[in-house]
Amino acid sequence: MAEEQKEIVWQYGRRQGDSLPGVILKEDGRYYVKSAFYANLNEQVTRLSMLMDVSRSIMAEIDLDSLLQLIMQKVTLVMNADRSSLFLVDHEKKQLWTRVAQGASEIRLPLGEGIAGDVALTGKTANIPDAYEDIRFNKEFDIKTGYRTKSILCMGIRNQSGKIIGTIQVLNKKDETAFSESDEALLAAFCGLAGISLENARAYEELQLERDSLEIRVQERTKELASEKKKSDELLLNILPFEIAEELKTKGEAEPRNFEKVTVMFTDFKGFTQVAETMTAESLVSDLDNCFYYFDEVMDRRKVEKIKTIGDSYMCAGGLPNANNTNPIEVVLAAMEIKNFMEKLKEIKTNMGQAYWELRIGIHTGPVIAGVVGKRKFAFDIWGDTVNTASRMESSGYPGEINISEATYQEIKDFFVCEARGKIAAKNKGDIEMYFVKRIIPELSNDEGGQVPNQTFFQKLERLGS
Structure with missing residues (x-):
């Protein structure tokens, strides 16, 4: 029955003995109490139920x-x-x-x-x-x-x-x-x-x-x-060379290796000590650094491995750590570049009224042993009679010339014009056939002076290496 059909018999308020306000209703001849307490309780139960549902969702x-x-x-x-x-x-x-x-x-x-x-x-x-x-x-x-x-x-x-x-x-x-x-x-x-x-x-x-x-x-x-x-x-x-460095990092050591055909080059400045005595320490180191920096750049470009410098001496080798058949030509090309560099430097120094160094270059081709030495300071080095002979080529040469051995000449003669010197006495080595490298063969040269190789030169070199 609708609420309006219920008869309100008595509405009571809070009095002594009453727990909560409410009303007495009569419906179908029956009397019952509708208390605000129960209504309030109902509402509280509903809201608490809702709160419990909410708590589950927010706690998660x-x-x-x-x-x-x-x-x-x-x-x-x-x-x-x-x-x-x-x-x-x-x-x-x-x-x-x-x-x-x-x-x-x-x-x-x-x-x-x-x-x-x-x-x-x-x-x-x-x-x-x-x-x-x-x-x-x-x-x-x-x-x-x-x-x-x-x-x-x-x-x-x-x-x-x-x-x-x-x-x-x-x-x-x-x-x-x-x-x-x-x-x-x-x-x-x-x-x-x-x-x-x-x-x-x-x-x-x-x-x-x-x-x-x-x-x-x-x-x-x-x-x-x-x-x-x-x-x-x-x-x-x-x-160290890349391959040797990788081997060291991987294995912790690098095994020595034999190379049958390596071309070793030594350079040395003539009169270095006398000129050095007239220079300050800063100027001396700066000039050496300038030269050796250029030498390093040339070696990288010509795929020649720098071994070390000893004072004013520079040592490098072609054909290692990766063996190849073209290393004598590549080393001689590198030697021509650094020779031309020193000639230009000499001209500049002369015009400025400054002392200059002249360069001797010696080259020899033969077998070597290569490996890493040292415990705390690693050094890649090469040993063998080829190294000693290359050093003698340098000391037996002339300033401004590239002095090569018979062994190297036989490897490069189809690419370069060489001047035979005959047998020259070398310290502790006896008489050795020696040659001065003068220029690139004209048909393989890109310039009149024979200092720059042309495309035919490199094509021929590529065929030799294949």
Whole structure:
């Protein structure tokens, strides 16, 4: 039967002996009591049931942004409110701020300012029937958004140690009544759940940030290590050939090897000691560095391996660590380049009235043993009679000339014009047939002086190497 068909026999209020206000109803000849206690209990059971459902959903969320959105949705529903906002406390900056404010963008305000700021500072719940009557309320937000705030219930969110970490503020009950004591109790329970969830989410976020930070540090450290490795590799390659360096890194040692055909070149500056005595230490080192830097550049271009420098002497070899058949031609080409460089340098120094060095070059081709020596300071070196003979070619030559042995001549004679010197006595070696390399054969040269090889030269060299 509809409510209006029920006859109200007696409406009673709170009197001595009455537990709660209520009414006595008569329906179909029967009397019964409809108490506000039961109505209130019904409402509380419904809201607690809703709160339990909400607690399961928010406790399961660990992403902070998603959790804040979820809390706002649920508290608005549970509290039967029109809008809600959640402010977090930034204790370091002494500010309240919100990532989520329904109907508005992010808001920041000083701790203690406004209703939410005062609640966050004092911890006292604010239950305000009319916001416009409270001096703490800032009407500017309503003016900007066109919204009319009426009733407000604002409460602090505490962590497990009791510290306020934020506030929840619900606005305007949908039934247009003020928020009641039971609303406060319900929001207090909700704030308790929110506090635990927010702490969990914050801990997870901090863990994620720490993990990301650690990952960034690992990446940065990896880059640093890669950079340091590159530097050490480059330094190692300045000392050792690439293949030998790789073998050392892989095996921890490099086995000595025999090479049947290697062309060794020595250079030496004539009168170095006398000229050096007239120079400052800085000028001496600078001039040597300038020369040897150019020599290194030529060797790289001609695929000749620099072995070492000893004072003003420069030693290099072609045909190792990768054996090839073209190394005598390549070494002689390198020798011609550095000879021309020294001639130009001599001209510059003469014009400036400065002392200059003249270069002797000696070359010999034959078998060598190559390997790495040393424990703390590795050095790639070569040994054998070929090395000694190449050194004698240099000491038996003339400044500004490329002096080669008979063995080297037989390897290069189809590419270069050579001047026979006959047998020349070499220290501890007896008489050795020697030749001066004068120029590239005309038909293989790109210039009249025979110093620059042409395309035919390289085609012929390629056929020799295949």
